[in-house]
Amino acid sequence: MRYHIEFDISLRKNPYKGLYIAFEGVDGSGKTTQLEIIEKFLKTKGKSVVVTSEPRKENSAVGRLIHEILQSKIKVPPQSLQYLYTAERIINHKDVVEPSLKKGKIVLSHRSLWSNVPYGLLDRGITNYDSPDTKLINVTQGLMSLYHQFIVPDMTFYLRISADTAIKRLTLMDKVKEVMYEKKEKIQRVARGYEWQLKQFPNQFVVIDGEKSEQKIATEIENKVEELLRRK
């Protein structure tokens, strides 16, 4: 039972008035910090802002389950976790992202569908990014986004940092609860996954040097967001 499959994948652009901005990067890259800074910045400018994350920690039974798994309270196979992420993304888009964008709000998202591939690759233990497996996972994710018509963020900031910096920050924060993903080797692999993805979709990301000072990064992000606001 062999199927030949051929089709076009197209990413669904945001058709609404609102703005959809996502923050990506390995754990410890500063996503939360920068998201909070830009949130305040936009609010002082009188913008209506909605903050969400993928997965959400609250208001979602699936999101809660994912967090419990990440904290290793419950064990499931990695593939299972990937499906849960997709389930949670569907609900988040339907309940939070789309309605907010429709109303013209600015949606700031802690992670997005762009987390899918780097973490999916990690789960499959893929290290050779030219392998057919990589293509397959990309295709699968692409197909899912086509099938579910997930809106792709208008702008995605990728905060690039070294694994050493990530580990240092995570230790400092004393926030190493999500044990599963936060070991150095894993961080390195996720980072490689992100780099691979940046090459595949160069127009989708704004790469930020996450090693710079918090303030410098914030200014950089503010400038980019203002640019985006003018364009919209």
Added chain:
Amino acid sequence: MNYNVSFNTDFRRNPYKGRFIVIEGMDGSGKTTQAKRLVEYLEEKKIESVYTKEPTDEITGKLIRKILSGKLALAPVAFQYLFAADRAVHQVEISSYLEKGITVVSDRYFWSSAVYGMVDRETSKENDRERILVALSILSMYHRFLLPDCTFYLKVSTQEAVRRIDKKAEELEIYEEKEKLEKIREGYEWLAKKFTKEIAIIDGEKSVEEVTHAIVASIK
């Protein structure tokens, strides 16, 4: 921004010693009864066998049941992924038995997702069905879901299914509304025609003994 994609995909065949048998059909078709009877029969014949089911009794399966009973609401498409998440858990269990040479009889499997996925998308268009099937086949390849050695579809009419469900007089699960059952029946018929080599149709309206007999005869 368009990306052209082209490749071949295939299901993963069971590489283990144990046999992997799946019983499918809509609610009220007799799946659970028959799956359990089949295990008993095989055990009598000194063939080590286990009964498994989807949704499982693991954390993912429990969440599914909560939604099925209406205690928790979830978008239908998201719900399908929950099933897939639970299936990934189930797969580990299935493989562990098959490896040891134990025969696995599963009450529902990924075929259910194809059928229920179609109902949830409210699609009857051939194109959409194909697309869902393709999506599922890619996913099954991607996640290495095993193709069963044989799948039995217990065919019953919607009226018969409704009659049996009423008799059980349990809390109606969200899928067990009559029109939905009819759509699910159509979905199974379509799937059985599409995968003639993989799915054997069994007349589920016959007596419990006769149905078991038909399944057993078909396995040999």
